[in-house]
Amino acid sequence: MLLLLAVSCAVESSEGPANAFLAAEAQTGVPFELLLAIAAAETGVQRVEGAEEFPGQSVGWGVMGLREDVLEKAAKLAGHDPEVVRRNDDANVLAAASLLAGYAELGGIDTNDLSAWAPVVAQYSGIRDEEGRREYVWYEVYDQLQQGVEVEGLRSEPRIDLPAYPPPTRTASRTGDSSTVWTPSPNTNSRSGADVEYVIVHACEGSYSGCWSWLTDTRSSVSAHYVVNTDGSEVRQLVDESERAWHISATYDCSLNANQDCASNGASMNTISVGIEHAGYTSQTSWDKGLLARSAAIACGVTQRHGVPVDSYHIVGHGQLQPWSRSDPGSGWPWSSYLDQVRAACGSSGSSSGSGSSGSSGSSGSSSSSSGSLPTATAFVIDSNNGANDTSAYWIEVSSAWFSSASTSGYYNTGYWAAPTEGVSDPAHFRFETDQSRCYTVEAWWPAGSDRPSSITWVGWDESDREVGRATVNQQTNGGKWNKLGNWTFPAGSNQVLLSRWAGTGKYAVADAVRLTPC
Secondary structure, eight states: OOOOOOOEEOOOOTTOHHHHHHHHHHHHOOOHHHHHHHHHHHHSSOOOOOOOSSTTOOOEETTTTEEHHHHHHHHHHHTOOHHHHHHOHHHHHHHHHHHHHHHHHHHTOOTTOGGGGHHHHHHHHOOOSHHHHHHIIIIIIHHHHHHOOEETTEEOOOOOOOOSSOOOOOOOOSSSOTTEEEOOOSOEEEOTTOOOOEEEEOOOSBOHHHHHHHHTOTTTOOOOSEEEOTTSSOEEEOSOTTEEEOOOOOBOOGGGTTTOOGGGTTOBTTTTEEEEEESBOTTOSOOOHHHHHHHHHHHHHHHHHHTOOOSTTTEEEHHHHSTTTOOTTOTTSOHHHHHHHHHHHTTTOOSOOSOSSOSOOOOOSOOOOOSOOOOOSSOEEEESSGGGSOTTTEEEEOOTTOEEEOOSSSOSTTOEEEEEOOSSOOOEEEEEEESSOEEEEEEEEOOOOTTSOSSEEEEEEOTTSOEEEEEEEOTTSSOSSEEEEEEEEEOSEEEEEEEOOOSOSSOEEEEOEEEEEEO
16 A cells, blocks of 8 residues: 655745746756656655764755665756755755666666656665665655645656555554564664653664665664654554564663653663654754654554653653764654643653554443543644543543444554444544634544445534534545545534444444544
8 A cells, every 4th residue: 555645835936936846857858757756755845954863874964854875866967066966955956857867767667657767766765675665665755646735836746656566565564453564674682671651752864664674774884663654644663562672772871851760870771671763854943743743643652561761851862861872763753742742642651551453342332521621723633542642621422233343454543433333323422622613634543354344424513503514434445544534623612523424334433543633
């Protein structure tokens, strides 16, 4: 399944964002659609500045993520000074296009055929691992081509071209979640009985495939427990949490952490932490909301499984504890709202012990709300398991006709509620309190299956029993990811998102999770 990664972003350029790509096409013959797709896969079409995350890996520059090991060659082909290529968008795009054109000439490809550019794209990636190159081509760059990419003043229309390159094999999920892929890294050893005390947040300084493939290479001598892709639609797990990943070259020093936990001074941070890498760069100015939400859910699970407090002293950036050589995830990482999302994913309970992401669906039919903390202007997820919800602010209610299940992979968190479709008014109620009128981007998650309805309706409903939005979806497809239902405005008070089960008989409607993000 190709990942659906839509990008909309302005690019600073001396001659305008559209012109950088169109001018490069005119001068080199490289299709602007391909250039946009690579920029989206590499940097989210943001100008980035080279920084090291993994020793031995060449750093990336500019909107094209042009790697230092080929930058001088690319600059020479484009007729620019290398420093200009690092800092100027027009020069960076032209240099990358010139490099691609050179690869294409050597390969003797049909440059008028977008499919034929795939081996050139693989070469541009700089990825050593063949499976990583295949995933980069198929699931990152050519997926962008199929979806279309937009920057200010320019849009590439969706294309149906499939890459003329071997498809990836896709390692099967070990977790039962189709959006989590188990790719074991050899770069790990024992914690020797030490407890997990911290979650370390990293930036990959590159693309998703480039990141996880480097971390699973025996020659790199680095790893992490998890890697989150650019929009949070997929996570790679590389190391068991019970094992020690090699993701931070530092021992604990409480003077770098507000003099907290000074008894741990001198302990190897790898031994007492879980590392989460994120596709992207320290220097980027913003992070995709899907990436942040997925990362927060992972961090919550870690804190719950290991009793780690949910606070800024125990969920920290790589650069905070290794400031002499690292600054990731950078100033663009929204720490305050991120920690709010971790708390929301944990039901605002902090470091509650027990299982964070395994077990049964948990909650029974309904949970009544008490007036308590209201959702702030940050994203929050209403799970099918009320044990993962802050039920003073948001919760799920279902009747006895709904039953809990985890039999189909691709579910969110611990499982889901299901009910047979029939002509009855008996929806699943994803309820929430909001402190003021607010527009939310409403998304739903479900595990897809052939026994799901091909047409089932979601409805936004306010506390005055008025409809504020409606969407019809096909639950036989698009499973294991967030699916946008719409931008719906809810008034202050008690609101809900309903999943109907009113449809033709013989199928099962699935109520798994709803995410609301301020528009």
